[in-house]
Every structure is written in structure tokens, then in C-alpha cells.
Amino acid sequence: MKQSYSLNVNGTVHKIEADEDMPLLYALRDDLGLNNPHFGCGLAQCGACTVHLDGRPIRSCITTISDVGDGRVVTLAGLGTPERPHPLQTAYIEEQVPQCGYCINGWIMTAAAFLRDNKKPSDEQIRSALEGLKCRCGTHMSILRAVKRAAAMMG
Amino acid sequence: MTRIETNFSRRALLKAGGALVISVGAPVTFDLAHADEAGGAAAMSATVKPALTPDQLSSYIAVAADGTVAAYFGKMDMGHGIAVAIGQMVAEELDVPFRSVKVVMGDTATSVNQGGASGSTGIQEGGKQLRAAAAEARRVLVEMAVDRLGLPADQLQVADGVVSAKENAAKKVSYGELIGGRYFNVQLAWNGKIGNPLYAPGKAKPKDPKDYRVVGQPIKREDVAPRVFAQFDFITDIKVPGMVHGRMIRPKVAGAVPVNVDESSIEDIPGAKVVWNQGFLGVVADKEWDAIKASRQLKVEWSDAKPPFPAQAAIYDYIRNTPPRKKEAGGKTVGDVEAAFKNAARVIEAEYEWPFQSHASMGPACAVVDVKDDQVTIWTGSQKPHYTRDGVAALLGVPVDKVHAMWVPGPGSYGRNDAGDAAMDAALLSKSVGKPVRLQYMRDQATGWDPKGPASIHRARAALDASGKVIAYEFMSKGLPRVDVNSNESKPYDTLAGQLIGVPLKSGDGFAVPQESYGFENKYTYWETVPPLLDRGSPLRTSHLRDPVGPQIHFASESFMDEVAAALNMDSVAFRLQYVRDPRDIAVIKAAAEKAGWQTRPSPRKNLTGTKVSGRGFAYVQRGLTRVAIVAEVDVDRLSGKIWARKFTVAHDCGQIINPDGLRHAIEGNVVQGISRTLWEEVKFDNKNVTSIDCLTYPILDTTETPETIETVLIDHPEIEPSGAGEPATRPVAAAIANAVFDATGVRIRRVPFSPDNVKSALS
Numbered sequence: 066m067k068q069s070y071s072l073n074v075n076g077t078v079h080k081i082e083a084d085e086d087m088p089l090l091y092a093l094r095d096d097l098g099l100n101n102p103h104f105g106c107g108l109a110q111c112g113a114c115t116v117h118l119d120g121r122p123i124r125s126c127i128t129t130i131s132d133v134g135d136g137r138v139v140t141l142a143g144l145g146t147p148e149r150p151h152p153l154q155t156a157y158i159e160e161q162v163p164q165c166g167y168c169i170n171g172w173i174m175t176a177a178a179f180l181r182d183n184k185k186p187s188d189e190q191i192r193s194a195l196e197g198l199k200c201r202c203g204t205h206m207s208i209l210r211a212v213k214r215a216a217a218m219m220g
Numbered sequence: 221m222t223r224i225e226t227n228f229s230r231r232a233l234l235k236a237g238g239a240l241v242i243s244v245g246a247p248v249t250f251d252l253a254h255a256d257e258a259g260g261a262a263a264m265s266a267t268v269k270p271a272l273t274p275d276q277l278s279s280y281i282a283v284a285a286d287g288t289v290a291a292y293f294g295k296m297d298m299g300h301g302i303a304v305a306i307g308q309m310v311a312e313e314l315d316v317p318f319r320s321v322k323v324v325m326g327d328t329a330t331s332v333n334q335g336g337a338s339g340s341t342g343i344q345e346g347g348k349q350l351r352a353a354a355a356e357a358r359r360v361l362v363e364m365a366v367d368r369l370g371l372p373a374d375q376l377q378v379a380d381g382v383v384s385a386k387e388n389a390a391k392k393v394s395y396g397e398l399i400g401g402r403y404f405n406v407q408l409a410w411n412g413k414i415g416n417p418l419y420a421p422g423k424a425k426p427k428d429p430k431d432y433r434v435v436g437q438p439i440k441r442e443d444v445a446p447r448v449f450a451q452f453d454f455i456t457d458i459k460v461p462g463m464v465h466g467r468m469i470r471p472k473v474a475g476a477v478p479v480n481v482d483e484s485s486i487e488d489i490p491g492a493k494v495v496w497n498q499g500f501l502g503v504v505a506d507k508e509w510d511a512i513k514a515s516r517q518l519k520v521e522w523s524d525a526k527p528p529f530p531a532q533a534a535i536y537d538y539i540r541n542t543p544p545r546k547k548e549a550g551g552k553t554v555g556d557v558e559a560a561f562k563n564a565a566r567v568i569e570a571e572y573e574w575p576f577q578s579h580a581s582m583g584p585a586c587a588v589v590d591v592k593d594d595q596v597t598i599w600t601g602s603q604k605p606h607y608t609r610d611g612v613a614a615l616l617g618v619p620v621d622k623v624h625a626m627w628v629p630g631p632g633s634y635g636r637n638d639a640g641d642a643a644m645d646a647a648l649l650s651k652s653v654g655k656p657v658r659l660q661y662m663r664d665q666a667t668g669w670d671p672k673g674p675a676s677i678h679r680a681r682a683a684l685d686a687s688g689k690v691i692a693y694e695f696m697s698k699g700l701p702r703v704d705v706n707s708n709e710s711k712p713y714d715t716l717a718g719q720l721i722g723v724p725l726k727s728g729d730g731f732a733v734p735q736e737s738y739g740f741e742n743k744y745t746y747w748e749t750v751p752p753l754l755d756r757g758s759p760l761r762t763s764h765l766r767d768p769v770g771p772q773i774h775f776a777s778e779s780f781m782d783e784v785a786a787a788l789n790m791d792s793v794a795f796r797l798q799y800v801r802d803p804r805d806i807a808v809i810k811a812a813a814e815k816a817g818w819q820t821r822p823s824p825r826k827n828l829t830g831t832k833v834s835g836r837g838f839a840y841v842q843r844g845l846t847r848v849a850i851v852a853e854v855d856v857d858r859l860s861g862k863i864w865a866r867k868f869t870v871a872h873d874c875g876q877i878i879n880p881d882g883l884r885h886a887i888e889g890n891v892v893q894g895i896s897r898t899l900w901e902e903v904k905f906d907n908k909n910v911t912s913i914d915c916l917t918y919p920i921l922d923t924t925e926t927p928e929t930i931e932t933v934l935i936d937h938p939e940i941e942p943s944g945a946g947e948p949a950t951r952p953v954a955a956a957i958a959n960a961v962f963d964a965t966g967v968r969i970r971r972v973p974f975s976p977d978n979v980k981s982a983l984s
Binding site for chain 1: 298299300301440441444445447448449450451452453454456457459465507508509513580581582583584629630631632633634660662663881885888889890891892893894895896914915916920921922923924926927930
């Protein structure tokens with residue numbers, strides 16, 4: 066049974082009709098037409114669908130639309146822009162991180178929340194904060210370089 | 221003013237109803253103001269584009285009025301920055317700024333079939349052709365300038381797309397003025413081949429490498445920023461008007477087919493429809509979530525298929541004991557191996573095992589296909605869109621020229637993954653429902669049902685004389701074929717869709733043998749293949765996975781060289797240098813050893829005590845014309861069996877380096893994926909089906925396991941034509957790790973993966 070929901074995404078409120086058990090991912094992609102985040106597994110195992118809900122990284126593939134409520138959703142597009150990039154976005158470009166780039170949402174959104182709360186993290190803390198995220202192309206070395214670079218930029 | 225339209229920019233993004241809509245072939249208008257000023261060289265240009273055939277210069281290069289150059293590339297960039305490298309090669313030969321070259325890739329309407337992404341030949345074959353075409357374009361443009369400026373060619377120079385008199389730079393004409401908006405009308409000497417070997421040079425000779433200014437520079441990719449700002453369309457982001465969403469339904473027991481489908485079980489879902497043809501079963505719905513629900517809710521009765529697979533543990537016995545379907549010698553046979561073994565003072569033998577592996581791409585494959593009466597349009601993540609076009613045309617029984625395929629970057633690739641199958645499935649869905657269909661697989665289908673890298677065994681033996689010299693070497697690969705289904709989807713029998721609707725089957729054979737230059741005086745290497753476990757619609761059908769059959773073969777062959785060195789109590793680098801013959805091979809071996817600070821001593825190391833031990837391992841390979849040598853330094857926890865592949869030193873020689881920055885990134889990706897395949901990856905199955913169906917049941921390398929360091933030594937040979945770099949560095953990783961584990965522990969592990977459980981049991 067479809068119901069009405071108001072979704073606050075990147076600062077704009079959108080009204081959509083959806084089943085209450087529909088994951089947020091499909092609202093973002095199918096209803097709002099955002100070309101981020103991505104479907105990787107649908108099981109919260111890879112991170113490709115990661116967005117922020119009230120500042121916390123969540124997996125939008127298993128978070129139902131009814132659980133989002135009036136929480137503020139921020140996607141990669143809402144994190145920064147070419148004019149006002151987030152340090153991680155700058156670092157990703159500097160380090161030329163992605164190969165295919167399909168996994169980007171998971172790494173950047175997770176790292177953004179981590180670096181906001183953890184200044185000057187050690188290498189080991191960075192690795193551990195990103196545990197469980199997947200990159201099939203194997204760009205791990207570049208990802209770690211970029212997160213370290215962003216950490217330095219964020220002081 | 222005459223104006224024409226061309227698909228210079230092949231698509232434009234329009235915002236409509238909140239969704240991204242793709243307008244195919246949105247035209248860019250070329251200004252033809254100079255069409256009548258071309259003079260005597262006019263015959264070399266045309267206002268109507270010549271046919272898109274491999275023998276036309278216009279099929280590769282076009283120049284717009286503003287001097288912008290389009291390079292039409294029939295391969296594509298799967299994320300290694302090949303587009304940058306191709307742009308560099310074209311800019312170099314044409315003497316135009318790098319930024320003025322736009323590389324247009326993977327569209328069957330604008331490029332000829334150069335084989336797609338295939339075999340690390342993007343630069344080696346694809347770039348070679350674009351380089352030749354760009355050189356010819358420069359020659360033709362200079363000839364046009366001769367007419368225009370009234371000076372002989374040897375008194376002209378070209379810089380930044382402007383031809384000028386050497387003696388008087390004010391006397392000049394730009395490429396844009398010479399041909400902008402019109403097309404080259406120049407025939408090339410095409411070798412008659414399509415795909416990777418396509419080559420069609422003109423009369424011009426490419427530049428001498430000593431004059432390079434753009435080639436060799438570490439120019440960065442421009443497609444990174446759009447990705448990090450979420451302004452980038454993946455194949456999964458393509459939406460077209462009237463589109464519906466599709467999902468496929470696969471059986472629980474591989475080989476079972478639907479015998480009864482209850483469409484009324486999904487009648488409550490808006491727009492849900494069933495598409496059923498023999499073994500082919502899918503659903504569509506207007507909304508994506510509804511299509512997913514319908515695929516889960518649909519009541520299906522399946523045929524009572526006999527479980528087709530042996531138990532997982534029996535797979536290597538199946539390979540070992542099944543009579544080969546095909547046997548073939550590979551490499552160069554030297555001397556008389558049998559006779560030498562009879563005279564051996566000592567024989568060393570070993571056998572190695574490698575499991576089925578999955579592409580396990582970051583996202584399940586997606587395709588959008590619109591089948592109309594007079595035209596079929598395909599958006600595909602397949603790395604070979606020209607072959608996708610051919611396959612869909614054959615599947616639907618329509619002429620190839622009525623099918624247009626466009627590659628859109630997908631969620632990773634690494635060979636014949638699930639992308640080609642998705643396009644074929646979407647074509648059948650679209651034809652059936654009469655609407656454009658966007659199909660994306662689910663995760664269990666992506667990992668469970670993609671074509672797999674073949675499982676194999678490898679047997680090696682060496683004959684030594686009394687002095688310890690290797691007098692004979694024999695190596696055998698035996699496995700499932702690398703092309704049970706071919707490396708592209710151009711034939712319906714090579715696709716799930718074709719197999720499920722009952723087309724006659726044609727399983728291919730093929731494996732390979734080691735590529736190296738060991739100069740043993742008697743040498744015989746060969747391969748054998750066994751038939752697939754299930755011949756139709758199998759989740760264990762085998763095909764190309766990155767560096768097809770390379771990692772398994774060289775895991776065996778380079779582990780074995782270490783075993784021989786250890787048996788002789790020799791240092792493994794010194795052993796290799798004693799027998800390797802090719803000078804470039806010797807150079808990479810020495811470069812890697814030197815950079816890594818390799819200490820000459822035999823393996824294993826002494827003092828093998830303690831829970832945490834460390835070791836170093838070496839391996840070297842050729843892949844085509846590229847050579848790689850690698851040193852792995854690993855830590856092994858003997859209690860848990862956990863391996864940390866901590867440091868790698870890679871020496872890499874792929875001839876002329878086009879872009880060292882892209883090359884370093886490519887090598888790192890190869891190594892990390894190679895570590896993942898060595899330590900973790902094995903497709904699990906039971907007698908009914910594949911049971912590796914997600915990221916937990918098919919784990920890949922985690923961030924916490926990432927190496928501390930990957931050092932690269934790039935050996936540049938500007939005078940040698942460039943060869944591939946997309947796969948070669950994957951090839952030696954497993955052996956280097958295995959040899960390092962042996963060095964650390966004294967235990968030789970001959971079966972991949974080296975997961976903690978497997979290592980623990982090997983060490984106990």
C-alpha cells in the first residue's frame with residue numbers, strides 16, 4: 066500500500082508516494098532521479114549506497130523510507146560542489162583515486178563523517194574506520210592516500 | 221552558409237520531470253564557412269561523412285571549425301585512464317594541444333569495432349591505430365596547407381593546430397580553417413581485420429619518439445571530478461522516456477526451467493508483467509522497487525532438475541580424472557623432454573590448484589534496451605559494445621545496421637562479466653513488452669551467475685642432472701575452458717539469454733601455458749580442457765576474468781621455479797637469472813630485486829619460530845610483450861593463518877610509456893586485485909548451485925588488509941612500441957605471495973585461496 070512521504074534531501078523537501086518498506090535508495094534514484102548513490106549489494110555489505118542521515122553514514126539500500134522520517138539526508142552531491150568541494154572530493158581528484166568509481170559514495174561519505182569527528186587520525190584509525198567498504202577495482206592504495214590528504218587539509 | 225549536423229557530441233543531458241533523460245545523438249552543428257576554399261586538396265575532404273568503415277580516416281579523426289579534434293575510439297576506458305593516453309597519442313601526432321582532443325569511445329554509431337576493452341590492448345592495438353590515423357590526418361592537413369599557403373610541405377611547420385611558414389610565422393592557416401566542419405575523405409591501408417588486430421595506417425609515418433612532447437607526460441584524468449561530485453552517469457543512471465524496470469528470475473537448482481508461472485501472483489503490483497520463454501524468466505514494472513518485489517513475489521514452479529554439480533571438494537578430482545576434451549601444446553617445445561627425464565639424476569614435481577573465481581563487479585550489471593520495429597538501441601556497460609550490438613541483432617533476428625549500441629561506464633568490468641548477458645536479457649524483455657527496459661541484476665545474480673574464471677590444476681616437473689642443472693621442464697594446465705562461453709556476447713549461444721531460449725550450444729576450448737623465457741634445454745608446455753559441469757544456462761560457465769587464466773598458470777609456474785630453487789638451496793632470484801634468456805626479462809628481474817633490497821639467500825629463512833613470521837617472495841612473468849617482476853613481503857600469523865601482504869615492489873616494462881601516472885595507478889590496482897584473488901577468492905557451490913552470492917560468501921580484500929606500500933619501477937623504452945598494462949601486474953602476484961609464505965614458514969601452499977582457514981590447516 067503506497068503512502069505519502071516527505072523527504073529532506075540535500076536541503077530540499079520532496080514529496081513521494083511509496084511502499085513503507087521501500088528502501089531509501091529507490092526513492093533517491095528512481096523518484097528523485099539522483100545519479101548517486103548506487104546499488105551494489107542491497108545487503109549493506111559494500112557501501113556503494115551510503116548517504117548521511119542526520120550526519121551519520123547509513124546504507125540507503127536497507128534503510129526503509131518509513132525509517133527516514135523527517136531526518137536530513139545528504140548524498141554525495143550534497144557534500145560539496147566543484148565550486149565548494151569537500152576536502153575529500155579535492156583529495157580524490159588530486160590523488161586520481163577511482164578506477165570505475167562506482168564505490169565512491171561509500172568511501173567518501175563514510176570518511177567524511179569519520180574525519181569530521183576525528184582530527185589527525187593515524188593510518189590504522191583510518192583503515193579501521195573504512196573497514197567493510199568494498200572497492201572491486203582495487204584502488205585501496207589511492208583511497209588511503211586521499212583520506213590522509215583530506216585529513217591533513219582538515220587539520 | 222552551409223551547415224551540417226553530426227554526432228560530434230553523442231548525447232546531451234536534458235532535465236525532464238526530475239529524471240535524467242538521454243537524447244541520443246544530439247547534434248552539434250559544424251560551420252562550413254570554408255567549404256569552398258579548400259582548393260586543390262578538396263578531394264581529401266568531404267561535406268558528407270564517408271561510410272563508417274575501418275578503411276576511412278574519417279572513422280577515427282575529425283576536426284571541428286574551432287580546431288577541436290574528435291578521436292573516435294573503438295575500444296574504451298574501463299577506468300585506467302586509457303582515454304587520456306589515447307588523447308595524448310593523437311595530440312602528439314597531430315601537433316595540437318592535448319586539451320583540444322576529445323576521445324569518443326564505444327559508440328557503434330561513431331567508431332569501428334576495435335575489439336572493445338580486451339586483453340590489455342587499449343594502447344597496444346587501439347592506440348597504435350589512433351596514432352597512425354592521427355599521423356595521417358596531420359599529413360593530409362599539411363598537404364591542404366600547401367595548396368592554401370602556396371609553399372611546399374618542407375617549408376611548413378605545425379604547432380598547436382596551426383600550419384605556418386617556417387620563414388614567416390605570420391603566413392599561417394589553422395586546422396579548423398583547413399577542414400573544420402568537413403570530413404576527411406582519405407582511404408587507409410586497412411588490413412581487413414576487425415577487433416583487436418584491426419590496423420589501417422595511412423601514408424604518414426608516426427613521429428620519432430625523441431620529438432615527443434605530450435606522450436610520456438603524467439596528464440590527469442578529467443573524468444574523476446564528475447564522479448566525485450556525483451555529476452557522472454553510470455550505465456545504471458541511464459533513463460529514457462517510457463522506460464520500465466526489469467528483473468530476471470533464476471532457478472534455485474541450476475539447470476531447472478520454469479514449468480508453471482502464476483502471473484496472477486503479482487497482479488497487485490502496478491504495471492507488473494511476466495516475460496517467459498522456455499528457461500528465460502523475467503518481470504517488468506513501472507517502478508524499480510515494484511520490479512524487485514514482483515521478481516520475489518512471482519509464484520514459479522520449476523522443473524525437477526537433477527543437481528548438476530559435484531561437491532565443492534571434488535572439483536579438482538573432476539578436473540584431474542576427466543578425459544580432456546582438447547589438448548594442445550603451447551609455447552615453444554624444445555628438445556626431447558621424455559629422454560631427458562629418463563637421464564635425470566633428480567626429478568622435482570608439484571601440482572597446484574586454482575578455484576573458480578567471479579568478476580564480482582562492484583554493482584550488478586545493468587543495461588537499457590529499446591527494441592522498436594525499425595531500430596534497436598542499447599545502452600550497455602559491456603566492455604565490447606560492438607559485439608553486444610552483434611549479439612542483440614542475432615538474438616532478435618534483425619540486421620546489424622538497425623542496432624545501435626552505446627557503452628556507458630558500468631560498475632567495473634575485468635573481462636566477460638555479467639554486463640553482456642544483461643544487455644541480451646534486456647533486449648528480450650524490451651521486445652516482449654514493447655517498451656524500453658532498464659534491467660539491473662541483483663547481487664546474488666551478479667556474483668552467482670556471472671561467467672566465472674575457470675578452475676584448474678597445473679602440474680610441473682623438472683629434471684636435474686647430477687650437478688643440479690635443470691635439464692628438462694614440463695608444465696601442464698588442465699581446467700575448465702577459458703571460453704566455455706566466449707569472451708564477448710556476439711553469439712547468442714555464448715549468452716545466458718540465448719542458452720535459456722534454447723539456441724544450439726557451442727562450448728569453446730582453450731587454456732594456456734606460462735609465458736617466460738627460461739632457456740631450459742628440453743622444454744614442453746601444454747594445456748588440456750575438460751567439458752563444463754553443466755552445458756546450458758550454468759552459473760559455472762567459464763570465460764575471461766582479468767588476465768584470463770594468467771594468475772592460475774603463473775601461480776603454478778612461478779611457485780614451481782621457487783620450489784626448484786629451494787630444492788637446490790639456491791636464492792630464487794639467482795636461480796631465475798641463471799636460466800632467463802630475454803634481456804628485457806633480465807632487466808625487470810634485476811630492477812625489482814634491487815629496488816626491494818633483495819638479500820641473496822635461499823628460502824625458507826632460518827629461525828622459523830614464533831607466532832608472527834615474515835618472508836619475502838619473488839615472481840616474474842611475461843604477458844604478451846610486457847614483462848613484470850615482483851617482490852612480495854608478507855607477514856603470517858601462524859596461529860590464525862592470517863596473511864598480511866604488506867609490501868610489494870613491482871618492476872614493469874611495457875615498452876614506451878604513454879602516461880606514467882595512469883600506469884602507476886593501473887599497476888597498483890592490478891596488485892591489489894591480485895592479492896584479493898590470492899588470499900580470499902573462491903566461488904563456492906553445492907551440488908545444486910553456486911552459493912557465493914554476495915560480499916560475505918565471496919569476500920574480497922578489505923581496507924584493513926591493504927598493503928602498506930606498493931613501490932613501482934617503471935622501465936621506459938620510448939623506442940619500443942607500447943604494450944599492455946591493464947592486466948600483466950595481476951599475473952605474478954599469487955606466486956610472489958606463495959613464495960613469501962614459504963620463505964616465512966617453510967610450508968609450500970599449492971592451492972588458492974590463502975584464506976586464514978586454509979593457511980592454518982596448511983601450517984598445522
